[in-house]
Amino acid sequence: MPDTIIERLRAGGKKLTKARKALLEILVQSALPMTAAELHVRLRNAKKPMDLVTVYRNLAMLHQLGLVTAVGLHDGQIRYEVRHGRAHHHHIQCRGCGKIVDLMLCPMKKLTSLIEAQTKFAVESHTLEFFGWCPQCR
Amino acid sequence: MPDTIIERLRAGGKKLTKARKALLEILVQSALPMTAAELHVRLRNAKKPMDLVTVYRNLAMLHQLGLVTAVGLHDGQIRYEVRHGRAHHHHIQCRGCGKIVDLMLCPMKKLTSLIEAQTKFAVESHTLEFFGWCPQCR
DNA sequence: CTGGTAAATGCAAGTCATCTGCATTCCAGA
DNA sequence: TCTGGAATGCAGATGACTTGCATTTACCAG
Structure with a gap:
């Protein structure tokens, strides 16, 4: 550890x-x-x-x-x-069997400052998860 | 209605x-x-x-x-x-008071096909939510 | 290395959102 | 209007997660 x-x-x-x-x-x-x-x-x-x-x-x-x-x-x-x-990353989960796969990407950096300007919120974190059908289930 | x-x-x-x-x-x-x-x-x-x-x-x-x-x-x-x-959109919620604000944007379209190519999943939907502090709470 | 103390643990019981079973009521088409 | 499947309300169950409390444990000072 x-x-x-x-x-x-x-x-x-x-x-x-x-x-x-x-x-x-x-x-x-x-x-x-x-x-x-x-x-x-x-x-x-x-x-x-x-x-x-x-x-x-x-x-x-x-x-x-x-x-x-x-x-x-x-x-x-x-x-x-x-x-x-x-690294900061997100996931995709299969609607059929529930399998989860890592996604090694995050395109949110630029968006965050845009949102802060728009809403006056101080953005602390975000979630970005995808759902769909894995090769076995579709 | x-x-x-x-x-x-x-x-x-x-x-x-x-x-x-x-x-x-x-x-x-x-x-x-x-x-x-x-x-x-x-x-x-x-x-x-x-x-x-x-x-x-x-x-x-x-x-x-x-x-x-x-x-x-x-x-x-x-x-x-x-x-x-x-229109398809997302939200931001305040960590302090729980207030929710709509965000009229979604930059995920291009990303979806990239993810489909990478994972072989058929992407059906996604969630994209932001968390932070609203002007009153920060 | 030993004792004291705050942190950590296990057990029992409680919350809170959500769901299921079943008998009753209500639409919508014949 | 009649009637069957859909919708509803009530009671009780489920499942994830929390809280209270007494007991145990890690870690630091002596």
Whole structure:
């Protein structure tokens, strides 16, 4: 697990418990964003069971510290992925099987200042997600 | 209420009940996307009370028929807006007070074909929502 | 390396948005 | 007007996520 993550935990006054370390290891290795429920199962399988509530609390804390990104696709669940070492990006999800694929792009930079001028909002973040049919489902 | 909406309801084998008509009238007049709960209150105030469950069922049906768009901001609720007579657009929501403002733009057209080529998905739709601080809250 | 303390955890129970089952009521076409 | 499928309301369930509280644990000071 990257040292940066540990440092930023410490800087936020957080402890690196065994449980938390196991959760972070799974999340760091995951290629795609995961839900709390998925992490709960993976931790159980890895013989490091963690209460589902604790998974939620850890994800909320990691999000607060900016160590993970929340991904809101439209199935009523929130997914999380570690931010460390990954460029800002978006996703596409299949309407049929729910498969998620990373998109390594983001054309929003110029648009943001245009929107700030138009609305007088201070833009903090944005979501950009695509939905469609994957090769197997279409 | 636009005739197109009624026609498309009929074409989908749906009936235009008094209750449904009241719901559509409120939704057509609303400048911003509304949640099921908001519609439930507005219908009650308009002396046309409709059970919250029926609101959900109607919104799901209208979405199925493509008459309304679902807007997923990140507060765990789904908002809906009528599609008729409105160009495809996106939103920005204030992190502080939750205010929502329409953005009359969408730069995604070119990107879509690029993504289709890259992923072999057939892109059906996308969401693009911005979050930040409105003039009053920042 | 040991003890104190704030942070972290697990369990139980609560919220909140949304959905399902079922009996009743209501449109829309014959 | 009659009638069958659609729509509705009510009750209760679901599923994601939160909160309260007592117990355990990591980490720092001594």
